[in-house]
Amino acid sequence: xxxxxxxxxxxxxxxxxxxxxxxxxxxxxxxxxxxxxxxxxxxxxxxxxxxxxxxxxxxxxxxxxxxxxxxxxxxxxxxxxxxxxxxxxxxxxxxxxxxxxxxxxxxxxxxxxxxxxxxxxxxxxxxxxxxxxxxxxxxxxxxxxxxxxxxxxxxxxxxxxxxxxxxxxxxxxxxxxxxxxxxxxxxxxxxxxxxxxxxxxxxxxxxxxxxxxxxxxxxxxxxxxxxxxxxxxxxxxxxxxxxxxxxxxxxxxxxxxxxxxxxxxxxxxxxxxxxxxxxxxxxxxxxxxxxxxxxxxxxxxxxxxxxxxxxxxxxxxxxxxxxxxxxxxxxxxxxxxxxxxxxxxxxxx
Numbered sequence: 001x002x003x004x005x006x007x008x009x010x011x012x013x014x015x016x017x018x019x020x021x022x023x024x025x026x027x028x029x030x031x032x033x034x035x036x037x038x039x040x041x042x043x044x045x046x047x048x049x050x051x052x053x054x055x056x057x058x059x060x061x062x063x064x065x066x067x068x069x070x071x072x073x074x075x076x077x078x079x080x081x082x083x084x085x086x087x088x089x090x091x092x093x094x095x096x097x098x099x100x101x102x103x104x105x106x107x108x109x110x111x112x113x114x115x116x117x118x119x120x121x122x123x124x125x126x127x128x129x130x131x132x133x134x135x136x137x138x139x140x141x142x143x144x145x146x147x148x149x150x151x152x153x154x155x156x157x158x159x160x161x162x163x164x165x166x167x168x169x170x171x172x173x174x175x176x177x178x179x180x181x182x183x184x185x186x187x188x189x190x191x192x193x194x195x196x197x198x199x200x201x202x203x204x205x206x207x208x209x210x211x212x213x214x215x216x217x218x219x220x221x222x223x224x225x226x227x228x229x230x231x232x233x234x235x236x237x238x239x240x241x242x243x244x245x246x247x248x249x250x251x252x253x254x255x256x257x258x259x260x261x262x263x264x265x266x267x268x269x270x271x272x273x274x275x276x277x278x279x280x281x282x283x284x285x286x287x288x289x290x291x292x293x294x295x296x297x298x299x300x301x302x303x304x305x306x307x308x309x310x311x312x313x314x315x316x317x318x319x320x321x322x323x324x325x326x327x328x329x330x331x332x333x334x335x336x337x338x339x340x341x342x343x344x345x346x347x348x349x
Contacts, residue, residue, distance in 0.1 A: 011344060018339045022332050026321065030328075035167045039174030046072065046175075047182050065179035073172065083240075090241040219294050220251045223287050227257070230283040234276055250287060257287040309333070 030037075046068055053064050178185060224247025231239035242260075250257045261284040268277035317329015 014343050015336075015340050018343060019336050022335045022339065023320070025335075026328050026332050035170035036174050038167070038171035039176075040178055042069070042171065042175035043178035043182055046179060050179055050182070061182075062180045065176055069172065069176050069179065086240050087244070090238045093237060215294070216251055219291055220247050222290060222294065223247045223250050223257065226286060226290065227283060230279060230286075234279050246287075250291065257284055261287075 046065075050061065050065050050068055053059075053068065054061050057064070224244050226243075227246045228239050228243030231243050236242060246257050246260045249255045249259055261280045265277045265280045265284075268274070268280065313329040313333035314326055315329070317325025317327075317332060319325065320332075321328045
């Protein structure tokens with residue numbers, strides 16, 4: 001038997017070819033076809049509803065599809081509009097109160113320095129002057145680097161916004177068209193070999209990655225609602241903005257709600273606000289308990305991939321694809337595994 005006829009060599013060549021194909025697809029093909037993939041996802045999600053309405057009403061599938069997509073988009077747009085307006089209002093309020101917030105931070109810094117000096121006998125010096133120098137460095141850095149960068153790339157950001165709007169429009173239109181002919185498209189996919197492979201990959205993605213993503217979105221929403229409600233009850237003027245930010249922090253690996261709540265507790269204890277600090281501690285405990293309760297129930301044993309594999313795929317994806325590697329890394333790893341498994345099974349037949 002020649003060396004290139006050995007099973008290990010064939011498997012290595014197959015894995016290399018699949019990896020290269022997935023990389024080229026993610027890098028060059030995906031940006032072109034992503035509106036149609038999003039449209040297909042929209043059609044898959046709304047197909048059961050369309051099917052039920054068509055059977056009950058007896059109306060044409062095209063009209064029902066357009067109506068349901070319009071209703072869903074209107075509901076999503078309304079939620080985004082009101083939530084976005086509230087967030088923008090709180091951002092404007094935050095900008096308006098920037099000086100008072102800055103003064104509060106300075107007072108806290110000076111108070112902490114005074115406590116360290118009196119408690120440990122360490123001479124820090126003029127705390128207010130130290131804070132003024134740090135403040136000056138931050139402002140000069142913003143004026144000399146951040147602001148010019150934003151102005152220089154404003155055209156790029158505008159292009160990205162218009163590009164995203166175009167992708168959303170094409171995705172909606174393609175989703176309506178796919179929904180209209182969903183039965184015929186589904187039948188054609190199940191008959192072709194490529195379609196069968198795509199259906200198999202979709203099924204496994206739904207069982208593994210889809211389950212994980214759905215669980216994380218549900219947990220993020222629940223924890224964000226808990227944080228928003230808790231901060232609102234404490235009289236926090238930025239409850240919506242801060243609660244959403246804490247929910248996002250909780251969803252990020254190795255960050256969690258404690259990154260926000262623990263420093264807040266310490267600051268409030270220093271300032272003598274023991275009730276507010278206790279509320280923040282209670283919110284931290286509730287959020288941790290909710291995640292520990294919901295995660296096993298929503299994911300269970302259906303993920304099928306060790307957490308270290310997910311972390312490695314994210315890390316490698318960021319190095320290969322940039323910031324988009326947070327999603328493209330795990331997606332690439334999943335596609336490589338599925339296509340390699342399918343190719344190996346075909347070789348063994």
